[in-house]
Amino acid sequence: MLILGRKKNQSIRIGDEIVVTILAVDGDRVKVGIDAPAHIRILRQELEVEPAKSASQNTAEDSK
Numbered sequence: 001m002l003i004l005g006r007k008k009n010q011s012i013r014i015g016d017e018i019v020v021t022i023l024a025v026d027g028d029r030v031k032v033g034i035d036a037p038a039h040i041r042i043l044r045q046e047l048e049v050e051p052a053k054s055a056s057q058n059t060a061e062d063s064k
Contacts, residue, residue, distance in 0.1 A: 024031040
């Protein structure tokens with residue numbers, strides 16, 4: 001993992017098409033802007049869908 005420090009209004013370029021800009025910093029919250037082509041899918045990590053469990057896994061967990 002690459003770790004970079006950035007201040008408000010500073011950016012990071014990823015490849016030729018993606019620019020991540022720090023828009024605001026307020027305490028422990030950071031507002032980030034992402035400029036990327038429409039075909040690039042961008043999701044917050046906590047919203048990413050977990051792979052569905054198989055029926056056998058669900059049954060085994062339910063019986064505990």
